[in-house]
Amino acid sequence: MNSSHIELRHLRLLQAVAEAGGLTAAAERLHLTQSAVSHQLKALEDVLGLTLVERAARPLGLTAAGRRLLALAQAALPQVDAALRDLAKLKDGDAGELRIAVECHTCYDWLMPAMDRYRDVWPGVELDLLGGFQADPVGLLLDGRADLVITSEATPRAGIFHAPLFGFEMLALLPPGHPLAIKKWLAPADFADHTLITYPVPEDRLDLIRRVLAPAGIRPPRREAQLTVAILQLVASRRGLAALPAWAVAPYLERGYVVARRIGKHGLWAELYATVREADATRAFVADFIETVKRDSFARLPGIRAAMSPS
């Protein structure tokens, strides 16, 4: 039979296309070119003699055959991943310690659920979350006081490995009905006359200031707040503007509590990294933590995209 030129690669492809809602987006996740995805999907459709994807609609729709094959993918791929995890445990052992430090305030949103999932699968790994804001999180790694830190920069450093997690968009937040809301996106100058509400961190840790406003010579007054909800409250009550990751504000946008606009025509994009000691990067329980975070984030967070660099 089976004309089985079907491979797991094809199932992963179809799953990515279905989840990402388009070939281009799927290509990004798979770290392939759009061309490769198109070719490969066509090849798959050819060997099956069936159309799998309705190219017309956007987001792309699957045909009946596509849905059947996707069902297979969703059934089979988790089994494969589970088996590979078991093999990794056989190879490297199933126990370890993972002390995690987090640089970014909003990261707890996705980190906690990902940790819960991870715990189910690696019960032998001791998970610890280091509290408080860390001035030099990478230092913690070298000191041996942490094993993995979530950072927003990948500054090369000896003995340190930065595993890209995903890219996300920072959105400018305005109170509903604000005059700037008529624009599709905000230029640096638009921030000039407003207070900027931020977490209490140095300016060089704020992408909006460092990468957008400072280069344009704009220095709006700042006001600090500890909690995400507090920032949102201040914006909603017209005390100023803020910039937060798209995923963190999605629930508030739905309720119309604030409105969001792009920063710059193409948006202000940032990346997150899981930073570990080089020696740990290949250890199964560490590598799988990073994978778990990625999988979980893509499934849960709206509007994130694959990281640029090698995974």
Add this chain to the structure above:
Amino acid sequence: MNSSHIELRHLRLLQAVAEAGGLTAAAERLHLTQSAVSHQLKALEDVLGLTLVERAARPLGLTAAGRRLLALAQAALPQVDAALRDLAKLKDGDAGELRIAVECHTCYDWLMPAMDRYRDVWPGVELDLLGGFQADPVGLLLDGRADLVITSEATPRAGIFHAPLFGFEMLALLPPGHPLAIKKWLAPADFADHTLITYPVPEDRLDLIRRVLAPAGIRPPRREAQLTVAILQLVASRRGLAALPAWAVAPYLERGYVVARRIGKHGLWAELYATVREADATRAFVADFIETVKRDSFARLPGIRAAMSPS
């Protein structure tokens, strides 16, 4: 992650190795060379960083890692096959008619169980088994009185496609304690002084006579019996010798009812084919019947080997 260079190909490989009990035998089933299997298995072990197969023992044993991966294969591959079957139904429809004629007497042993399995999966296909011994089974195909016949020869004929099923060994049967039983294998001359007990078919349909005894100029007396058990009974009661497929006599050998010996040093091997009209060969419900027979036979019948020709 997943260092996933793992593909279904690898799972099929491991499954074949485990079932066949050796790389060489697995290669035969997969229609690959022994070299390819060895290379591929090594490549798989290398990417995983684990040994999967204990090469020392015979039949080959699996390591813990190998067993885990085999478990994955056994869970995932049937799902894949089921999905491909569903896709085939989507493409070609799930209904049809399959009137089957059988040339060989012992074939019912494996054909009936295979048909039962097939029926579960293709409930829309009308299965019929044509009774009686057929003089010219391929004629039935061309007449349109049958859709698939099981034959032991693949004589090329226009509009006819022979799908190889498997190869099997014909064993010579002796009563326990027979003088010839001291030999490891029987030469043509050994048959000279004994009655040969066969099914009631022309001589040119009996592989033992056509391919072994006739070329050696040996023409032993024959005695015919309709049923396999009758043949065995006659052998056991020292009325003569017989030659039957290894799978058909395995249960009697276990009980010591008769003993079996190879015919010639390397044994007398024959092949079976599923013969269909060329036009039907690509139809999903026909192709999958052939696949089902093969899968089922390899799982059930002892001592059969993969067919030689393309599948």
Add this chain to the structure above:
DNA sequence: TGTTTACATGAACAGCTCTCATATCGAACT
């Protein structure tokens, strides 16, 4: 109507998997 965004396509390159030929290994036999 120009612009943008997304998918398709063809050519060329790179890497992979197969086969062929041959080496190595181990067990059984003498």
Add this chain to the structure above:
DNA sequence: AGTTCGATATGAGAGCTGTTCATGTAAACA
């Protein structure tokens, strides 16, 4: 021990497949 036989390993080369790059095309948006 030496020989033989069956089975696995290994190296080199051939062919195929998947990927990228560079473009082409089509639909949606402004």
